[in-house]
Amino acid sequence: MTELAKTFEPGPIEAKWYQHWEEKGLFRPDRPDAEAYTIVNPPPNVTGSLHIGHALDNTLQDIMIRYERLRGKDALWVVGVDHAGIATQMVVERQMEARQDKRTNYSREEFVQKVWEWKEESGGQITRQLRRLGCSMDWSREQFTMDPHFSDAVLKVFVDLYNDGLIYRDKRLVNWDVKLKTAISDLEVETIETKGGFWHFKYPLSGGAKTAEGKDYLVVATTRPETMLADMAVAVHPEDERYQSVIGKMIDHPITGRQIPVVADEHADPELGSGCVKITPGHDFNDFDVGKRAGMKPAEMLNMLDGNGNVCQTADGLIPDEFLGLHRFKKDGVDGAREAVVARMKADGFLIPHVDKEGVEHDAEPRTIQTPFGDRGGVVIEPWLTDQWYVDAEKLAQKPIEAVRNGDIEIVPKTWEKTFFNWMENIQPWCVSRQLWWGHQIPAWYGMKFDEVHSTGAKIVGTEVFVATCEEEALELARRHYLSSSVINDDFSPENVIVVENADAAEDAFWDENKIPIWRDEDVLDTWFSSALWPFATLGWPLGQEPRMAGYSLKQSIYSQHQDPDPMVVAEWNEKRAEWDNWNAAKSRIDKHYPNDLLISGFDILFFWDARMMMMGRQLTGENPWPRLYLHGLVRAADGAKMSKSKGNVVDPLGLVDKYGADALRFFMAAMESQGRDIKMDNKRVEGYRNFATKIWNAARFLQANGIGASDTIAAPDAAKPVNKWIIGEVVETLAKLEKAFDELRFDGMADAIYHFAWGTFCDWYLELIKGEMDEETKAVAAWAFDQILVMLHPFMPFVTEELWGAMGAGERDHYPLITAKWPEPEAGVDAEAKSEIDWTVALVSEVRALRAELNIPWSSRLTLHPLDGGRTDAASALDRQGKADWGEPIDSAPAGSAQIVVAGKSYAVPLADAIDLDAERARLAKAAEAADKEVKSLEGRLNNPNFVERAKPEAVEKARADHAERKEEADRLRAALSRLG
Known part of the structure; x- marks a missing residue:
C-alpha cells in the first residue's frame, strides 16, 4: 500500500493520471479479438472552447466508453474536430481586420493557407480541454474533417450522389447572411422578436377593374416595404367575396409601373388585414411557393438585392434610379431602401396612415415582429433567390424514417420520436453550398453550353456541369462531352479543353484563344455535409480497390538470400507493403467498428447532425450508423434560464474543474441527467x-x-x-x-x-x-x-x-x-438471512439517530430502549457505538415522558425525562411547526393564484413550488416529532 495524504487534492492527481493513461495507450488497449464497442464524439468546431454543454455531452460518452472498456471490449471512442467553415473563416478574417488587412487582398489559395496556419497554431484548444475533463478518447487517431482521407471521402460522396440524381443545382430561395455573404441553413437561423412596423399601401387596379366594394385599388399591408421593388403579384383568397371580380386582373405597381396580376391563393388570409398580400417570390419563402403555384418559374422571379443587401436592378430594369445602391435598411444614419420606399409611397399618395388611440397619424402601425437573424453573422437574414447546390433530402429521409419506425434505430428517450418524424416527413431540400473559401470546394466544373446548330462558331446558350472528384476527371468528362457534340469546330482536339480560373477568364479563353474552357465552382460545402460522414469516414471509408500485391514472393527472395538486396527493389516493396497495410487496417476498422454502437448528442443537433448521419449512412453504406441514439437536454442556469453571454449566466466548466475537480463535475452531470430533461446548474x-x-x-x-x-x-x-x-x-x-x-x-x-x-x-x-x-x-x-x-x-x-x-x-x-x-x-x-439481520440493525440505529435529531437530544445523554411488544434486543454493539443507547427490560406500556420508535413493526419506548426538558421541547416543536404551516399556506396562496402562475416567470413559479414542497415536508416532520412526545 501507498499511504494516502490526509487531504484529497484533485488537481495533481488528474494531471498525473491523464498523462499516464495517454502515454501508455490505455484509452485503446490492444484487444484484437475482443467484441467491439464504438462511439463517435460530435466533432466540436476547431474554433471552439469547452462549454458546459460539451462537458455534459462528453461526460456521458466517457461513462459509456469506460464502462465497456472495463467489460473487456475493444472500446473505440473516435475523436476529432470539425473545420467549421463559417466560424473558422470568421475568426481568421477578424484577425486580419485587426491588422487592417482583409481576405480579398489574397488569392483563394493564399487565404486558405493562412487558415491552415491558424489551425496549426491556435486551433484545437477544445481537444486539450477535453483532456482536463478526463475524456478517454483514442487520440492516436484524432480526426479532422479537412484531413486528406476525409476530404477524399467528401468528394466521392458528392460525385456519387450527383450521379445518382440526389444532388442537383437549382434556383431557389436561401437564407442569405449579408454580413457573411453566404447562404446558411434553416437550422442556423434564430428568430428574435424585434420592434417594427406594419405599413398599409394602395395598389391601383388597371383597366377600370374594381372590387366588390367599388374600390379601384387594393390595400396591401407589409412589414417589409423595401421588397415592393420586386413585387410580382398580389394574392387574395379564392373564396374571398370582396375580390372575386379582380382575380386575374392587373395592378399598376405604384413605384416600378410593372403590371402584376391579382392571383387567387389560400396563402392570403381573409381575416388578416385587408386580405390582400403582396407577392415578392424572390424575397419571401411563402411568396416563393405562391409564385410557383401561380405559374412563375424561379428563373423568372425578380431579385432586387445584391449579396451585400443593396438594391440592384431587376431583370426587367424597372426599379427607378433613385433606389439603386441603397442598403435595404437604414445604415450608419443613412436612410435605406425601406425609408425611401415609404417616403415615395407617401409623397405619391399611396400610403394609408395608421391612426393611434389619440387620433395621431403615423406612417406605420407599431408591431412586434418575429425576425430571422443569422446565429453567427448576427444580422437580419434576407431570403434571396440564387443558384445553389441541393441534396434531395426527402428521398434520403425515407430509410431513416423506416428504421426508427420499425425499431432498427431506437431513439432514447422515446418522446423525441414525434419530433423526429415531424421534421423528417416534412423535410425540405438541403442547401449544401456555401459562399466561402475555407472548406471542401465543390467538385463541379462549368463549361459553355452551345446551341444545337452545327457551325464553326457555335452560339453560347448556357453552361454545362461536369462533376468529378478531381480536375483531371473533370477535363476528361468535358473532352468526351465536347467531342461527341455536333456544334464544335471540325478541327477540335481534346487539347482545346482547358481549365481556367473563373467564368471571367473563360470568356477571354473562348473568344481570344479559341479554347473551350471549364472552371471550377468557387463555393464550398456546408460543414454538416462532411460531418454527416463521421461514423464511417473516420474509420477509413471508402476503401477503394484492394491493392494488388504482386511481388510477395520477391520479398522472400530478397530476405532469404545472403546478400544485400537492391535498395530500389526494397523501397518499392516497402511502399507497396505500406499501401496494403493501410488498406487492410482500414478494412479491419470498418468491418469491426461500423456500424457504431451508440450515438450520444444534444437534442439541439438532432437535425443538424444526427438525422443527416442516418441519411448518409443508409445511402452510402446500406446500414444504419448506429442502433441507438441518446438525446440529452441542455444545461441551464440555476434559475432555469438558458445560458447566454448576453445574460451573463454562462458557466465555465473548467472553472468548476479547477475549484471542485473533474470527478465532481462529471458525477454532477451524470446524477442530474434524467432522460429528456434539462439540467439546472447547481x-x-x-x-x-x-x-x-x-x-x-x-x-x-x-x-x-x-x-x-x-x-x-x-x-x-x-x-x-x-x-x-x-x-x-x-x-x-x-x-x-x-x-x-x-x-x-x-x-x-x-x-x-x-x-x-x-x-x-x-x-x-x-x-x-x-x-x-x-x-x-x-x-x-x-x-x-x-x-x-x-x-x-x-x-x-x-x-x-x-x-x-x-x-x-x-x-x-x-x-x-x-x-x-x-x-x-x-x-x-x-444471503437473505444476513440481509434481514443487518437491515434490521441499520433500521434500528437509524430510528434512534432520527429521534435524537428531531428532539435535540444531546449525544452526551445515553438512551435506553424498552421493547413494548416482544421486539428483538440484539445488535447491542451497534446500538451502543452508533446510537449511544442500551437495551432496557421489556415493558407492557410506555411510561410518561417517553417517546416511541417503531422498527420492523415492533415498538420500543425511550424514556426522555433525563435526556431533555420535555415541556420546553414540546413548546419549541409546536412553535416551529406553526411557523412552517404559516409559510406553507402563504405559498399555497401564491400557487393557487392564476395571475401568478400564468404571468410570473417559469423559474419563479418553479421555485415557489419547490419551496412549498420543502416547507410542507418540514412541517410534517415537526409534527411527527411532536407526536412522539405525546
Missing part, C-alpha cells in the same frame, strides 16, 4: 460530489489504517459473519441496479446506485459495523468490497478511483491499472 451539488470523492478517499485511509489494502480476488471472498455476507449481497444488488441503468441509458439511475451504495451502505454502515471486529475474514471482504466500489465508480470518477486503486495495491497494480481492469463478477448471491 454549484452546491458539484461541491457535494467533491465531498463524495473526499468520503471515498477517507474510507480508503480508514481501511489502510486497519491494515486493509487491495483485494486479490475478482469473485467475492468466503464469508461466515452476517455483516460480511450482507455487504457482499449489497454489492451484488448494486451491481444489478447499475447494469440495468446502463442498459436503459439511465445516467441518473447509474449515479444514484453507486452513490448510495458507496456513501451510505459501505462508508456510513459497513465500516461502522465492522469497527473493532477486524478479523481476517472481515479484512478480505472489506478489501474486496472497496475494490468493487472503485471499479463501479470509475466510469463516473476516473481520477480519484485510479489513484486509490493504485494506492491500495502499490506495486501489485503497477501493470494493472484500473482503467483496463475487469468489471465486477462477484459470483455470489444475496
